[in-house]
Amino acid sequence: MTERVLTGITTTGTPHLGNYVGAIRPAIAASREPGVESFFFLADYHALIKCDDPARIERSRLEIAATWLAAGLDTERVTFYRQSDIPETPELTWLLTCVCAKGLMNRAHAYKAATDVNAAAGEDLDAGVTMGLFSYPILMAADILLFNAHRVPVGRDQVQHIEMARDMGQRFNHLFGQGRELFVLPRAEIEEEVATLPGLDGRKMSKSYDNTIPLFGGGAKGLKEAVARIVTDSRLPGEPKDPEGAALVTVHDAFATPEQRSAFHADLRAGLGWGEAKQRLVNLLEGQIAPMRERYVELMAHPERIEEVLQHGAAKARRVATPFLAELRAAVGLRPMLAVPRAAPVAAGPADKAALPLFKQYREADGRFFFKLVDTHGHTLLQSLGLPDGREAGGWVKRLKTEAAAALAEAPIDWAASGERGAAEAALAALAAAQD
Template sequence: MTERVLTGITTTGTPHLGNYVGAIRPAIVASRAPGVESFFFLADYHALIKCDDPARIERSRLEIAATWLAAGLDTQRVTFYRQSDIPEITELTWLLTCVTAKGQMNRAHAYKAATDVNAAAGEDIDAGVTMGLFCYPILMAADILMFNAHRVPVGRDQVQHIEMARDVAQRFNHLFGAGRELFVLPQAEIEEAVATLPGLDGRKMSKSYDNTIPLFEGGERGLKEAVARIVTDSRLPGEPKDPDASHLVTIYDAFAADDAARQTFRDELRAGLAWGEAKQRLVALIEGEIGPMRARYAELMAHPERIEAALQEGARKARAIATPFLAELRHAVGLRPMVAVAAPAKAQAATAKAALPDFKQYREGGAFFFKLTSPQGAVLLQSTPIAEGREAGAWVKRLKTEGAAALEGAPVQWDASAERVQVEAALATLVAAQD
């Protein structure tokens, strides 16, 4: 069974070496595993909660997207998109908001932290708290549930939000599922083995500590200058060093090819390798991995239209899933097409059928065809010639029961005036009508 894994990337700031080792590299490696369908998105709506500087938001989205692509994210294999390009997510946020208890949001860590600070300062408990901050967990739940992700890799501080998403999904399923599980209940995946890279001073690498090593910024020179500032002890060249007490060695370990290389470096330090030489070796090791990525990053930053094209294609793939699913959710909560209900059963059925899109099958020139028309008679989808009538009928059945998922590989084309989203919405209506 294919599992869906979803990763959100907050678009504030510029990635550093710690971000690469702790999040970017392991996530890209995990996306290549067999049996995994990966979704990576730029959480730019989330960024608005923390940042009100439009220029910074714009620049950060570009830099972070370029970083992930330069680091090897395969957009042919994964779905890579901007949160703000998927309007279905914000609509789902409202549907979920309507079934989420305020008391549950009162207990969210981010909100409680803000109110605790205000209480300690003698301020009004909600001073400076926006509804964006307060409702942040609901938007995060919509991000996850929109694509029915099975697994969501997060840090321990985000586990509560995954539990909230599960609670909201269960409540929605109970209220509107009519016996069906509309939403998968996601699992938080805490990656204990993922490295937390130390910074220049030995504390966790963080911009708030001003101890980061740049990933791409400043080029190779910037990398050398940062590594040169790594704090070491005062032991001179020739004196034995303790590798287990050095955070320089921890950084080296994160980039070494294997355990043998790590052990060799430790042995040389114990034998008296100078710290200056050790830092030069560290720069060469990091540069060997990061240098080619930096060149790709510079190329992408010089051609932002390529990044935009990748994100638009990702949005198309994401919306191919989101649009029909949201149509199903709308139907579940009662936001349905209006049809007469007071007419006799036979007339009522005819009216309901007339209000639905319709498939028509026909034969022409020795070949078989089918087409999908809107309730108003407009052609939305047209098949190519099919040799056997049975095959044409089988495709119609699949499209009626599977919806947009059956479009991949189907012998179809659509009228230039009909957008794909219209076709997918029409198919979703037919799927929902059969339930």
């Protein structure tokens, strides 16, 4: 069975070498696995919680999108989109807000951390806490549940948010599912084996420590200068060096083949100087990063190409999100106000039949067969996809007339050309009732 895997990409800061090894490279590799349907999104709504600088938000979205594309993300295979291009996400956030207990949000790690800081400083517990910070786990739950993701790769510190998404999805299913599981309950895929690169000073590579090696920033010169600043011990050329635990060696091994690692370690033990070792590392990194950097520079020079990719991804994502949200709206009672004809106690006459919605079947010039359901004013409620056989189209019309909304999940419907799902369900119910 195909499983959906969803990955959110925070749009703050500029990616460095550690981000590439720990997150970007393994995620792209995982997206190529068979049986996986991958969704990658730029979490730019989430970025607004942490940053109120519009220029930084804009620049970071561009740089991060360009980085993932340059690193080899296949946008024909995966769905790559911006969170802010999916209007169904904030709408689902509100639906989930209405079933989420405040006490659940009180226990969120980020909120508790903020109140702990305020308590230690003698401030009001909620000083400086925005509703964005307080309720962002609900937005994260909407990101996941909207696409019914089965797996969400996260670090251990994010597992709580996946559990919260499960709680909200389960509550929604119980209240509004009427026996159906509207939401798949996601599971966290904990990234225990995430590669962590040391920075220039030997600590974990992090912008917080100002010890990062740029992935693309500064070009080949910036990369070489950063590698030159990696801290090593004071052993001179000719003296044996222990490769175990050396930051330079750890970075090297993250990009080297097993044969290259073995040779590098042996040469260090034989007295290879740190200066030459650093040059070898630069050569190794350049061999892999230079082609990606070239693509990155080209993309950054043409942001309209990135925009086109993201709009294409948003359209793919909305083909999933739009009909599903229509189903969720109907589930909570946000349905079109239609006069639904009731079955009369006596045989219906011509006038009564004329008031019912009507199926129409037709064939286009390309030879494909279509059907659609229209209301009494001729407005299209359901529009089918093209089918190669007229009998197949007729079979679907028969099923929809008799099974009503129960047949919609499998029916070949073009939802982009159809009306709201709730209106179509009401019309099908009317047709089914008239046949009883």
